[in-house]
Amino acid sequence: MQNLLLIGTLAALSANLPFFSEKVLFVWQPKSVSKHFVWRLLELALYFVLIGFIARLLEAQLSPVHEQNWQFYASTLALFTVLAWPGFVWRYFWRKSGL
Template structure:
């Protein structure tokens, strides 16, 4: 897999999993809960998805060559990018008016 394909794979995966907590009522899209998820559970789930997407990115970077060291700035930027990716799901879940 080329480096460009790896980057696009991680970005598309991050876009998909950032919205998973807000689109699905199942925990990690697998486990059905007895009561609906609240915002706190959704945010914790989003953090776990962020770590998994970052782990895949780290793995793909390690496969293509040497892993570059990252400071706190990298994690601050990728975290805010992940939250930005989650905005469509958040909007769908909390800001659209339900009719009927």
């Protein structure tokens, strides 16, 4: 149960990280004033793979790792994208005062 909560929390936080910073991976500042949407998608994909790797490591500690088909990865990617919705709304739809 604790591993499930840990993975869920990490997934929700990491899905929103690309939308809260203008730096790529919080390190590199692109030459343009703001980073493009493509950079945000690449970060989102990287975080998806990272969270999947962490989940696989935690599963390996508890039991043998179950092999998954493409349907599993498609549905978890869809869930990860849904978890990114608050950050996307904050970045692109929320009206900031003075702009």
